[in-house]
Amino acid sequence: MSDFDAIDSLLDAVGPEAELPPCQVRRELRERARLSKAQVARALGVSPSTLSGWESGRDPAGEVRVKYAYLLDGLNAKLATETENTAELAEEQPIASDATAAAVTSTSSPEAGQDEEELLALPEPCVLCGRPARQRVAGFAQHLDSSDCQATPADTLKPSPTAPSVQVQEPRTARSPRPAGRKGAAPRGRAFQEPSGPADSIHEAVHSALAEHQGDVEAASAALLKRAIPDAMRLLDETRKGARYDVIAHPWIPDILKKQTAKGADQIWEARPKWTRPELPPGKYEVTALDINGAYLSALKTHLPLGQLEHSTGFAHDRRRAGVHLITPPAWEHDAVLPNPIGQRDEPGPLWVTEPTLRLLLRLSGPKHGLCEPPQIHESYTSGATENLLEKFRIALKDARDTAIADGDGLTLEYVKAMYSKFVSTMGESNYNRELYRPDWMHIIRSQAFANLWMKALKAHDASLTVVRAMGTDELHVIGDWRRVFPEGRSVTEVKVKDTYTAGTDAGTGQEQ
Amino acid sequence: MPEKNIDFGKFGASGIKGSEAVARQLDQLAAHIATPVTARRGLMARLHYLTTSDRAWQAAKDAGLTVSDRTLKAWMQGTRRPSKANLERIDAAYRAVRRRNVARHLTARLNREGRGTRVEIHPLDQSGVARQLQRVVAHRTMNVRRWDKIVGSWAAGDHQGLDDAWTADVLPDLGSQWGQYEYVKNIGFAA
Numbered sequence: 001m002s003d004f005d006a007i008d009s010l011l012d013a014v015g016p017e018a019e020l021p022p023c024q025v026r027r028e029l030r031e032r033a034r035l036s037k038a039q040v041a042r043a044l045g046v047s048p049s050t051l052s053g054w055e056s057g058r059d060p061a062g063e064v065r066v067k068y069a070y071l072l073d074g075l076n077a078k079l080a081t082e083t084e085n086t087a088e089l090a091e092e093q094p095i096a097s098d099a100t101a102a103a104v105t106s107t108s109s110p111e112a113g114q115d116e117e118e119l120l121a122l123p124e125p126c127v128l129c130g131r132p133a134r135q136r137v138a139g140f141a142q143h144l145d146s147s148d149c150q151a152t153p154a155d156t157l158k159p160s161p162t163a164p165s166v167q168v169q170e171p172r173t174a175r176s177p178r179p180a181g182r183k184g185a186a187p188r189g190r191a192f193q194e195p196s197g198p199a200d201s202i203h204e205a206v207h208s209a210l211a212e213h214q215g216d217v218e219a220a221s222a223a224l225l226k227r228a229i230p231d232a233m234r235l236l237d238e239t240r241k242g243a244r245y246d247v248i249a250h251p252w253i254p255d256i257l258k259k260q261t262a263k264g265a266d267q268i269w270e271a272r273p274k275w276t277r278p279e280l281p282p283g284k285y286e287v288t289a290l291d292i293n294g295a296y297l298s299a300l301k302t303h304l305p306l307g308q309l310e311h312s313t314g315f316a317h318d319r320r321r322a323g324v325h326l327i328t329p330p331a332w333e334h335d336a337v338l339p340n341p342i343g344q345r346d347e348p349g350p351l352w353v354t355e356p357t358l359r360l361l362l363r364l365s366g367p368k369h370g371l372c373e374p375p376q377i378h379e380s381y382t383s384g385a386t387e388n389l390l391e392k393f394r395i396a397l398k399d400a401r402d403t404a405i406a407d408g409d410g411l412t413l414e415y416v417k418a419m420y421s422k423f424v425s426t427m428g429e430s431n432y433n434r435e436l437y438r439p440d441w442m443h444i445i446r447s448q449a450f451a452n453l454w455m456k457a458l459k460a461h462d463a464s465l466t467v468v469r470a471m472g473t474d475e476l477h478v479i480g481d482w483r484r485v486f487p488e489g490r491s492v493t494e495v496k497v498k499d500t501y502t503a504g505t506d507a508g509t510g511q512e513q
Numbered sequence: 514m515p516e517k518n519i520d521f522g523k524f525g526a527s528g529i530k531g532s533e534a535v536a537r538q539l540d541q542l543a544a545h546i547a548t549p550v551t552a553r554r555g556l557m558a559r560l561h562y563l564t565t566s567d568r569a570w571q572a573a574k575d576a577g578l579t580v581s582d583r584t585l586k587a588w589m590q591g592t593r594r595p596s597k598a599n600l601e602r603i604d605a606a607y608r609a610v611r612r613r614n615v616a617r618h619l620t621a622r623l624n625r626e627g628r629g630t631r632v633e634i635h636p637l638d639q640s641g642v643a644r645q646l647q648r649v650v651a652h653r654t655m656n657v658r659r660w661d662k663i664v665g666s667w668a669a670g671d672h673q674g675l676d677d678a679w680t681a682d683v684l685p686d687l688g689s690q691w692g693q694y695e696y697v698k699n700i701g702f703a704a
Contacts, residue, residue, distance in 0.1 A: 248652065250538075250633050250701015261547070308698065310636055347581060431544070434703035 009312075020059065021076075027055040029075045029325040044068060054492070055382075070416055119169055180391055198238045199403075202419075206412045229419035229463045233435050235419070236415055237499040239392035247389070247438045249307040254381050256324065256352055257439045259429055268324055268443045271357040271450050273470040275339030280468070281503045289499040292402065292453060292474040297420050299449035300394040303355050304441055305383035307451035312380050317362065322355040323382030324440060328371035329353075330365065338371075338461055339470045341454050350378060354440075356448040360455070370460075394420075398492060405490050449473045468503070514569055516692030524646050528637030528696035531684065532676040539667050542704045543615045547600075550604040551603050559607040560589055569610060576609035578602050609670060616668035620660050622704040629658035634687075635674050637698040639649075657702075692697070 020026070041048040044067055046060075054060055102274055120452055166201050206224065213219040256267040292298075305320035311403055312359070317325075328350045332340040341360050342353065355362075358375065365374040396421050404412035424446065427430045428439035450473060457470045461480050463485040471475035488494045521528075546562070548555030563573040564585070572649045580599070587593040595603060636650035657663075662682065666674030684691040 246652075246654070248633060249697065249703070250635075252635055252699035310640070434542070437701065437703075 020499030232423040302448035309381035321382040525641035532679040554569035623660040
């Protein structure tokens with residue numbers, strides 16, 4: 001018997017070479033899965049330069065070719081499933097794991113619970129019947145539906161002589177297909193999953209406020225707005241559970257971040273855009289005033305300094321740190337078509353800007369855009385930074401906001417809005433929120449919102465729309481067919497129309513509005 | 514106490530006494546009048562605060578503001594301006610009275626019915642210390658449950674008492690390395 005095994009495997013190896021997609025596709029697949037060359041090379045047991053060769057024209061041969069084909073196939077299937085079903089999930093997660101548990105008991109196969117189904121781009125012969133199958137379970141291509149599979153269930157329980165690989169496999173029955181996508185909130189395989197996420201506490205707060213005021217929406221809304229700040233702080237605490245970094249709430253603050261008088265401001269320039277195009281091209285135009293949804297909510301994703309700000313001098317910018325910088329801004333020559341990225345500043349000379357403004361300037365001075373000279377950095381107060389500090393907090397609020405919009409729930413929407421906007425505006429030196437004393441974060445988040453608006457203006461400009469005005473955090477006026485640039489809607493990635501008006505003159509002598 | 518620093522700053526570390534940082538934070542929480550006493554607005558606000566009641570005025574006298582009623586009246590009407598020394602006395606008296614007035618409320622807020630308040634301790638600044646002498650001193654947080662002694666001695670202006678209450682009673686809860694936190698960059702807590 002063992003002689004025949006060896007012959008069988010030899011015969012198997014002689015078969016046609018594994019098919020590989022073209023070189024660009026190989027590279028694209030790896031990049032879309034966010035895998036580095038080194039990672040993939042390590043997994044395949046080759047050097048990264050060999051892998052570069054495969055991605056730029058050469059072809060692997062032999063055993064490693066099969067491995068590489070297997071990897072690309074797997075990536076292809078995984079990415080296909082991810083794009084297919086992103087919407088369904090979360091609720092189906094417990095059901096799926098129940099089904100898995102049932103399958104484990106019925107087949108008495110200990111590994112069945114850990115199997116992964118994959119969709120194959122290139123059909124492979126089913127290990128049970130030998131006909132082409134598009135699914136792979138635990139590394140074995142097979143039909144999931146018994147009606148597709150020619151082999152009878154009785155056959156599947158015995159090792160099949162036609163497929164040599166089945167001999168190492170536990171006996172199994174064909175299971176009914178489960179929903180294929182499973183990129184839900186929690187990874188599968190965990191026995192106990194948290195019953196409710198932070199988003200639920202938002203809905204609970206709204207429900208309890210409504211119940212307390214016997215369904216009087218106005219009174220409930222007033223009560224909710226009153227408790228928005230402590231609730232936001234509680235939500236922040238909840239979302240930082242088990243997180244890597246502590247939220248440091250009371251660090252030492254340099255003098256430039258301290259208010260100089262009770263009503264005065266500190267020395268930080270937030271680069272708020274306040275720009276109107278100096279003159280329109282001649283003609284009459286329909287101007288659309290666009291409103292960016294949840295600008296501050298999106299701006300919570302930014303590089304925030306974690307700990308105490310440390311002083312440094314010099315021109316270098318460290319991408320892993322964030323804070324405030326004293327810079328001499330570069331000259332801006334595109335004021336006729338695009339706002340100055342540092343905002344409407346009247347006096348020249350160096351000024352203190354925050355991380356998002358500096359990064360925007362560095363980005364614009366880079367080879368891709370080349371719109372200005374790089375800024376000169378003189379001094380910095382920075383600390384090690386992360387972009388993910390408020391990420392869970394932001395996602396929880398965004399999810400609550402999306403659900404509220406879908407349900408037409410104005411009360412929750414208002415509450416969520418109060419939570420994030422008050423959270424940002426009181427996280428500095430405010431007496432309304434003493435739990436958090438981070439004026440640096442407040443400035444950075446605001447500047448991020450302004451920088452986001454600026455990038456939207458650039459996007460419109462690059463798509464040959466005429467940008468007429470960029471104002472505040474969320475106001476962008478454009479001329480032209482903006483719908484092909486920005487999707488319309490109410491989610492944070494979309495824009496909504498605030499107003500449309502006509503501007504310009506027929507003769508091109510002046511401007512009316 | 515063997516963990517106490519004997520000659521702080523010998524190798525270039527900089528920081529302030531932990532108790533002083535606590536006093537600063539408490540002063541910030543007490544929300545003193547922001548306008549300086551040298552401005553007319555700030556002066557009038559302080560005088561009004563000190564003369565709201567006989568008890569307040571008595572407390573101001575106890576705090577060292579010993580002026581006659583006639584002088585006070587002249588100051589309030591603006592016919593005379595206090596001398597520089599008296600301005601300082603007014604400010605000191607105002608601070609003392611304000612601290613005494615908010616102490617009870619602040620203690621209750623900080624004790625939170627026995628649950629206490631979370632305190633962040635930011636370690637001293639080692640940027641002036643030679644590289645080979647620098648030590649890893651981490652950022653620490655702790656929960657302080659009993660604030661009565663701390664706030665009490667702060668309100669009474671008793672620096673030594675505050676230092677004892679902080680250094681001897683609170684800091685040792687940090688564990689065997691508490692001596693590293695006798696001098697700090699900042700101490701933060703909310704009330």
